[in-house]
Amino acid sequence: MLNFKNIALRRGVKVLFANSSFTLHKGQKIGFTGANGAGKSSLFAMVRNELHPDEGEFSMPPNLEIAHVAQETPAMASAAIDYVIDGDAELRRVQQRLAAAEAANDGLKQAELHTLLETIGGYTAQARAARLMNGLGFTVDQEGNAVSSFSGGWRMRLNLAQALMCRSDVLLLDEPTNHLDLDAVIWLQDWLCKYPGTLLLISHDRDFLDTITDHIVHIEHNKADIYTGNYSAFEKMRAEKLAQQQSAYLKQQREIAHIQSFVDRFKAQATKARQAQSRIKALERMELIAQAHVDSPFDFSFPALGRMPNPLLKIDKATLGYGDKTIIKQVSLAIAPGDRIGLLGPNGAGKSTLIKLLAGDMAAQTGTRLPAEGLKIGYFAQHQLEQLRLDESPLWHLQQLNKQATEKDLRNFLGGFDFQGDKVMEAVKPFSGGEKARLVLAILVYQNPNLLLLDEPTNHLDLEMRHALSVALQDFQGAMVVVSHDRHLLRSVTDQLLLVADGKVQNFDGDLDDYRNWLTEQKKAEEKTVATDTAATVSRKDQRKLDAERRQRHKPLYDALKKAELAVEKYHKEQQQLVQQLADPALYDDAAKGRLKALLESKVKVDKALEEAEMLWMEAQEQVEAAQ
Structure with missing residues (x-):
């Protein structure tokens, strides 16, 4: 049980949150939400005893095993799988003790530690x-690759695997999906649903939460307030509060009308494809979602587009690679105005x-890429964040696109992305x-x-910005192709899914489920193929090797x-020798009393030693039988 009583946390003079009380119980799975900088990560640091509350009291039971994802990965030469196993700290401690027992040739201690190893898996x-x-x-x-051989994103995956390897009571995950693709997100979601401990999760992925x-x-x-239920239940409760605010009501109605116009337009084009039906169901929830985001700091949209060529871009029998x-x-693909394509794979x-x-950033090995005259591509990828001029401001970046625009207009535009006041003039670094x-x-x-x-596109974006982007994309009049691990975004803005797998690109006749x-x-x-291949390659020699390894483990x-x-x-x-000696009648003559006394004392010692040896033998026998 984690108990937060009248907690206040500050960053410098800024109050992150105050007068906050709630209790997290064993086995609960709690999502932490709020704008970037609201104090979510600071609260996690408090749980890890890296920060202390400025006011109030935080308490939890002693000796809880708390796991979290390291933010940095040393450039180690050790194998990746060994780095992951390091997450089980108790296992590593037992292995060290076992190595010491082996060095000391302490067989009983080794037996005890091998039993403990079995117990902890x-x-x-x-x-x-x-x-x-x-x-x-x-x-x-x-x-088996060295940790140092992986890129930054893959090292973060190793850190995540290391945290999951820990047999923890409490697991802290801060944006765990940021460096994952959709496949890994789905796998992690399933793993966390089965996690038996208490989960504290910061995420901006609505479906994940x-x-x-x-x-x-x-x-x-x-x-900081606690709500019972998942994120959708929270949205509903929060929406009911916000809907009562008259100042927010008008903006809410604009959002609802904006979304409804898209729903109407989409329904008129709807087919019987399962992804279309799934998309309509998602859009039916949008009015409720809009209510929960009426006080969002983000308000932007794509300008109306004039006449567009059809198709905008055509790919003909292209082969891609490096x-x-x-x-x-x-690959053959024609993209027309209004196409909303999600890529899976x-x-x-x-x-x-x-x-x-499609962006023209690489050439096909064979085949052709045919852009229409008048095609204007907007391409977002993570590497473009690195291409920003770090010594320049947001305002400067937009001024490079339109030298004629007034500073007031550019400031108003940037305000829709929550770059307010002096922020538009600050360096990006x-x-x-x-x-x-x-x-x-x-x-x-x-x-x-x-x-x-x-x-x-949603990496690093919080829930409010993801919602604003989703709303803007729903009203976008051009075509789009999206790769995203955010399933809510895919459901909301795409109506055609393409599967990229096994060297092919083909229509996926289904939805995200x-x-x-x-x-x-x-x-x-x-897994079946691997199991079959493994079974086929295990020879008698391999079996003897496995048996030898098993014997070595129990040596x-x-x-x-x-x-x-x-x-x-x-x-x-x-003992038998002493019994035979004591059976000699000559021992009982007066002249042999000294020798008789010595033999009797020796027999007492041997009897005791035999009894102790038999007890040790019985214990060792039980341990061998248990291992077998």
């Missing part, structure tokens, strides 16, 4: 770590590669990842494209048993 640790890595997108071949959490702690207006490696073959299948071809992403999106919207290519089922079937097929137990058996035999033999 030490012998399955390698397999557990491998499953975690596989779920997060690592291949079997990558398990909805599926996992049973409580929401929302921080706004310097107050160097001698081919990733996708024979496993990590590494080529979704981002296809986006790059100290901006957070979310602020940089918002600026790149502002630049993209300002250029008024007719084809949007969005590769993970069907895609999840497809992933499950793919995983089962892969300390057998050594302790053998040592005990030898002691029993030794003392039993000595």
